[in-house]
Amino acid sequence: MKTLLSSTHMNITLQRLAHQLVENHLSFADTVLIGIQPRGIYLSDRIARLVKKISGNNNINYGLLDITFYRDDVHTTNIQVPSHTDISFSIEDKNVILIDDVLYTGRTIRSAMDALIDFGRPKKVELLTLIDRRFSRELPVQPDYVGYSVDTILTQKVKVYWDEKDGKDEVVLIEKNTEIK
Amino acid sequence: MALSVKHLLGIKELNAQDIEQIFQTADNFKQVLQRPIKKVPTLRDTTVANIFFENSTRTRLSFELAEKRLGADVVNFSASGSSVSKGETLIDTVNNILAMKVDMVVMRHSASGAPWFLAQHIDASIVNAGDGTNEHPTQALLDAYSMREQLGNLKGKRVAILGDIMHSRVALSNIYCLNKLGAEVVVSGPPTLIPKHIESLGVKVEYNVKKALEWCDVANVLRIQLERQHKPLFSTLREYALYYGVNKQMLDSLEKDIVIMHPGPINRGVEINSDVADSKQSIILNQVENGVAIRMAVIYLLSGKRDMNE
Numbered sequence A: 001m002k003t004l005l006s007s008t009h010m011n012i013t014l015q016r017l018a019h020q021l022v023e024n025h026l027s028f029a030d031t032v033l034i035g036i037q038p039r040g041i042y043l044s045d046r047i048a049r050l051v052k053k054i055s056g057n058n059n060i061n062y063g064l065l066d067i068t069f070y071r072d073d074v075h076t077t078n079i080q081v082p083s084h085t086d087i088s089f090s091i092e093d094k095n096v097i098l099i100d101d102v103l104y105t106g107r108t109i110r111s112a113m114d115a116l117i118d119f120g121r122p123k124k125v126e127l128l129t130l131i132d133r134r135f136s137r138e139l140p141v142q143p144d145y146v147g148y149s150v151d152t153i154l155t156q157k158v159k160v161y162w163d164e165k166d167g168k169d170e171v172v173l174i175e176k177n178t179e180i181k
Numbered sequence B: 001m002a003l004s005v006k007h008l009l010g011i012k013e014l015n016a017q018d019i020e021q022i023f024q025t026a027d028n029f030k031q032v033l034q035r036p037i038k039k040v041p042t043l044r045d046t047t048v049a050n051i052f053f054e055n056s057t058r059t060r061l062s063f064e065l066a067e068k069r070l071g072a073d074v075v076n077f078s079a080s081g082s083s084v085s086k087g088e089t090l091i092d093t094v095n096n097i098l099a100m101k102v103d104m105v106v107m108r109h110s111a112s113g114a115p116w117f118l119a120q121h122i123d124a125s126i127v128n129a130g131d132g133t134n135e136h137p138t139q140a141l142l143d144a145y146s147m148r149e150q151l152g153n154l155k156g157k158r159v160a161i162l163g164d165i166m167h168s169r170v171a172l173s174n175i176y177c178l179n180k181l182g183a184e185v186v187v188s189g190p191p192t193l194i195p196k197h198i199e200s201l202g203v204k205v206e207y208n209v210k211k212a213l214e215w216c217d218v219a220n221v222l223r224i225q226l227e228r229q230h231k232p233l234f235s236t237l238r239e240y241a242l243y244y245g246v247n248k249q250m251l252d253s254l255e256k257d258i259v260i261m262h263p264g265p266i267n268r269g270v271e272i273n274s275d276v277a278d279s280k281q282s283i284i285l286n287q288v289e290n291g292v293a294i295r296m297a298v299i300y301l302l303s304g305k306r307d308m309n310e
Helices: A007-025 A041-055 A107-117 B016-033 B058-069 B090-098 B114-119 B137-151 B169-180 B209-215 B237-244 B248-252 B284-303
Strands: A002-005 A031-036 A062-065 A095-103 A124-134 A145-151 A156-161 A170-175 B047-052 B073-078 B104-109 B125-131 B158-162 B184-188 B218-221 B259-261
Touching: A002 A007, A002 A124, A002 A145, A007 A041, A007 A095, A007 A124, A007 A145, A007 A170, A031 A041, A031 A107, A041 A062, A041 A095, A041 A124, A062 A107, A095 A107, A095 A156, A107 A124, A124 A156, B016 B058, B016 B137, B016 B169, B016 B284, B047 B058, B047 B090, B058 B073, B058 B104, B058 B125, B058 B137, B058 B284, B073 B090, B090 B104, B090 B114, B104 B114, B104 B284, B114 B125, B125 B137, B125 B284, B137 B169, B137 B218, B137 B259, B137 B284, B158 B169, B158 B209, B169 B184, B184 B209, B209 B248, B259 B284
Parallel strands: A031 A062, A031 A095, A095 A124, A124 A145, B047 B073, B047 B104, B104 B125, B158 B184, B158 B218, B218 B259
Antiparallel strands: A002 A170, A156 A170
């Protein structure tokens, strides 16, 4: 097991990502944040909080998107019980920032884009991710905002720990074969 | 996570966790049904056959809408006007339909146990849409789901089931379902329409409808199943309405506002009066609305199992 981001490092990275968002979207008048359920919402909660603080706009639209019904592996994996979707605003003609913790094959993001389009036609969709596992994409998906890039192989797994859920902030690289079965 | 069963044949075979999982999934589908685009692509590679050997309006439409809103392809079959009248057996009929690459079967049949019989002979998942006087699981699920929406957690809640308990598959499935969710159940109606020893299912019997209404938080009023009664069990419908029908005057005399439910089709003026069926206490149309979300949840949760069995 190797630590990719320590707690201090992770918080500096989150600060940078939030600043980059504000740099590009200023007051967030036409921009909304959407976290992908279930794993992306810890990151999106943090980012939403930081962006509100930095931009001074407390009324930023922030929603959660569940992609269970849009997955392409319904018949190959065990059936998943969905988490809830909460998008209480219009995304029509808005800039949407999709937020997920780890970008790997790109399939989740493909599903998320399909799910998103069912809520309206956004002007632009961008992707923010804490960890980008490079060279492992199965679909042509690239992030616009990256916390940390890492080169991994198939047998490795990236695990993100969140203070709210796990009692600590940390990102680690795990050798799948030896440590998890 | 997945359901503990491959088919939804009856509530009897489900556990409380399965029911909770179906409700949780239905919550999400209910949300989908309120969007401008009421459809998800989840089962776009799945074909479902609705095979109805008995008449149905609500259940069949509800299943068909649920399937279509999950993105599945749907074929419909009804016994009247089919080769069943030429003497084809149930297994042959279903196998012929499955030979056309159908992944799931939703079946209603007048013989109790028909879906269990079928499950022994085919590989596809089966959803029981009502078998004889036995079970109607999706109705019980949507009833309990609708009750939960009104009353919160059903543990300790009091449910009265009124009417033709003997011939009603809705009653039996409701009893199983409510028991598993921890609700208390009383059945009420004419003694000739209440099976002997029904107490062994964990319910109480109250022959006086007024007393049952006074006791309960929610009353599920059932239709008299005249088509299943082969000998006279009460003298006239008028007499039944007089002694066992629910009317507004009766409801107004109660100390609290109870929730009124009915699985449909309603026989207005017999088991329930129009002034009750159309009152604010009635959630009959909410039940129909929830039916689509519940059936989407059931079909979705059963469909993931396909590859595990191949």
